[in-house]
Amino acid sequence: MSPAGLGRFLARRLGIGAVLVVGITLVAFVLTHIVPADPATANLGQRALGDPAIVKAFNHEYGLDKPVVDQYFIYLWKLLHGNFGISEQSHRPVATDLGQYVPATIELALFAIVISVVVGVGLGVLAAVRRGRPVDSVLRVVSLLGVSMPTFWVALFAFYLFFYKLGWLPSGGRLSPGLQPPKEITGLYTVDALLHGQWSLFVNALQHLILPGIVLGIFTVGTVLRFTRASVLEVINNDYVRAARAKGLPEWTVITRHVMRPALLSIATVAGIAFGGLLSGTVLVEKIYSWPGIGQYAYNSAVNLDLPAIMGVSMVVAVIYILINLAVDVLYSVLDPRIELR
Amino acid sequence: MSASGDVVDRAGTGPTAGTAGPAAPAQGPVLEVEGLTISLRTARGLRRAVDGISFSIDRAEILGIAGESGSGKTLTALSVLGLLPGGARTGGSVRFQGRELLTLNRRQLREVRGKQVALVSQDPSTALHPLLRVEVQMTEHVRAHLGFTHDQARARAVEMLEAVRIPDPEAALAAHPHQFSGGMRQRIAIAMALACEPALILADEPTTALDVTVQAGILRLLDRLRRERGVSVMIITHDLGVLSSVADRICVLYGGRMAEYGRTGDVLGAPRHPYTQGLMRSLPGASEEGAPMVPIQGSPPSLDDMPAGCAFHPRCEHARERCRTVVPSLRTLPGGRGLACDVDPFGQADEGVAGMERP
Known part of the structure; x- marks a missing residue:
């Protein structure tokens, strides 16, 4: 192209x-x-x-x-004219509010989608390659649990276990109290901390990301796992995979180069849709883990009938959806040279 | 009943006489298959799909394996590469340059695949990876097997594309398979198979997916490659017409067993097995002038429903009582021929010739 x-x-x-x-x-x-x-x-x-x-x-x-x-x-x-109106809640311009909350949600959702796609694709390939074996059966249960456990329940359970019982992870927020956020470049604390070389701040921000990020991504892991397994199985019986084996390539190369490449096409679709789903999942997760993102903002706006804020959140989510779909379409043409963008 | 022992003297036989060239040394065959059996796991248990097949391929020789789908011809080729479907069991022996292949482990098999024995599949539009550039597909196995650098592998790829007469190999390397015609794709697939300079190419229906006009070009290419490079070729096909022009010897399979084998001119000129005879008569224009095209009645047997006795007897107009119960053994005939038919309805003339040969 x-x-x-x-x-x-x-x-x-x-x-x-x-x-x-x-x-x-x-x-x-x-x-x-x-x-x-x-x-x-x-x-x-x-x-x-x-x-x-x-x-x-x-x-x-x-x-x-x-x-x-x-x-x-x-x-x-x-x-x-870029004027979203004044929030009836915060009495600040909605645009200012969004500028503050959107990066927090983007950071959380990106973390969740990256983790869940990596884990989901990895486990999905494993399930497909070991089709019909015990590993496949175990992973079937895992994906079923992933898609069927309600997020609010997982969120509360993980909160109870990892914060209250074990004390491994912080209860919520983006940083521990008393820490100053890094100077804003992207608005993503982990990225900004790294860019400024503030290592301990990065670790702290990451610790705060883990619990809400994983809870948010669990559903996506299940979905991506099932789709990956299905699309790998679809590809793996193709002539060109047999041809790759007949060339004496190591099995790892056959899977990663010859099988994964076509399978990624449908995985990209699922991941795109899943990212949209994640954004709506943030409302719940952000509420429970006091994550100061648009999920919480949307919740507070909705219960207070803060119309300009609700409209603002809708706009942001809509634009993100549109951009994701666009990105997936561009990704298609990168992955498959036969697809022409028109 | 093994055909592997038959050292075929190609001099003066068929259209490819004397093509082995001066470079062919007096050495053992490249591939020797003896009493090969393959059993597949089906819904109703293990079923024997290939039953006692034996043949050999010499250096720079083209052997044709002919048969309908389900005759076991593709399985035979896949067994050489250890690419049989999961759960398949093999018996007998497949030796490549004297080395037994059936007992190799996965790592040893990978060393053989692509490097010493290469596969050219039926349909180049599905056998070439649609998303990978030709360069990647033409160099990855060269780098894996021969330890070539990127540049060396690329140079080898260009050389091979030139050998199969792809115009502008440099441009071809940068392209994706869908940018080529079917015939060009098959040339690329053959170039890919040649890239590690294997001793043997297994060509599974190499022309079936191509136009008739393109078919001849691909067959000429295979013929030229074996003459110039001394590579042996096993062509698997259901189309005897394909074999008539290039194969030195032909092996006809039916129901997983050998029906007939011999030099191409002998087998196609005077087929002895009723099945070969039927295949010849069903070829448009290949039989005698003006003779009508006669298809073989019925359809090939399935794995789950293999007839007792001679597998061909339900479709054979010469079948007798004996054919329904006794599996015909493969008899060696004069002139390096073999036949597995107890009735041998077309044998009289040939027996006469054979009789005259006796001292």
Whole structure:
């Protein structure tokens, strides 16, 4: 694929993505506004609610007294200028809030997806190569447990075991109390700490990542394991794998080069979808492990009917989804030269 | 009943007479298969798929193994490489340059595969890896077996692509298999097989997936390679027409057993086994002028339902009572021929000739 062709493809897909985002604003806006609840009730105290002047002032301040259609276009117009509105909770611009919380979630989700893809693919290949043997049966149970254990239960259990009983891992947060976050470059503490050469800070950040990251990734491990096993089995009986064996290549080379390469195509699809799933899983995991990411932010916004914040989170998640899908499509053409991006 | 002992004098026989060239020294055969049996694990237990096959291939010789699907021809080739499906059991002996292959461990087998015995598969569109560049596929085994550096292996790949007449080998190395036509892909697959300079190439239906016009080119290529490089070739096919032009000797299999073998001109010129006869008659245009094409009635037996006696008897118009119960033994005939038919309905003329040869 030529660089010019890739550029054209990216431009086109990003254009479509922009249209998609506008559509999503509409859906999100309609959904949040048909909820039969009143933001004023959720945000104002008992006494303030009794005062019609205060309620009116509140509604006016957040534009809630205008017709819904007008509200939507005002929102869209502001969005176009990078203005997500003011959060009714934090009283700060939603954009500022997101800038603070999004990197935390990205770090957590990336950690979870990398761990679960590495583990899931490794175990999946093992299950396929040892098909029908005891290892395969054990791994079948593992993947079944992975996909069927509810995240909230795993989260609480792991919390109880590794923090409360064993004391191996911290209970939550991104860093131990008293530690200063590294100077921001990417917003991912582990990466920034490494970039600044702050080794102990990196270790501390990593320790805080392990528990929520693994809990978040367990479901994905199960999914990736099953998909990997299936796609490896599909590939392994191909003529070209027999041809590779007939060439006398070591089995490791046959598996990693000749079998894994085609299998990665479908694994990339699953991992892309799984990453999206992880983002919604963060709501629960971040709540339990007090991880200051958009999951918690979304939760707090939702229970308080903080409409600008809810809309902001929806936007961010939508954009991440679109970018992941784009990345998976580009990855396809890298993995398979027969796929042309159009 | 072994054919391996028959030292075939190729002089003056068939279209490939004298092609072994002066370089062929008087040494043992490259491959000797004796009494090979292969049993496969099926849903109903172990079933014998190959039953007592024996043949040999000399240096720079092309041996044709002919038979329908299920005759055991591909299994025979895979057993040489130790690539039989899991659970398969083998018996008898397969010797490559005097070395027994059936008892090798995995590491020893890997040394043979690709380096000394190479495989060319039926369909180059599935046998070449679709996602790996030709260069990777053409050099990986050279580097693994011969310890070549990247540059040496690349030079070898270019040399081999030139040997199989691929125009612009450098460009071919950078390309992926899907960018070539079927015939070109098969040439690349053959070049890949040649890359470690093996003594033997097993070509499993090398032309079946190709156009008829391309087929002839591939066969000429194999013929040229054995003359120029002294490589021995085993061509496995269901198409006797493919063998007629290049094979020195032919071995016809049916139901996992040998039906007939001998020099190509003899076997195709005067087939003795009713099955070979049937194969010849079912070839369009290969039988006598104006003779109609007659397909063999019925279909080949399956592993789970192998007939008693001669495996071919349910489809044989010459079958007698004896054929239903007794497995015909492989008889050696004059002229390095072998036949496993107790009725031998086409034998009279040949027996006469053989009779005259007696002192």
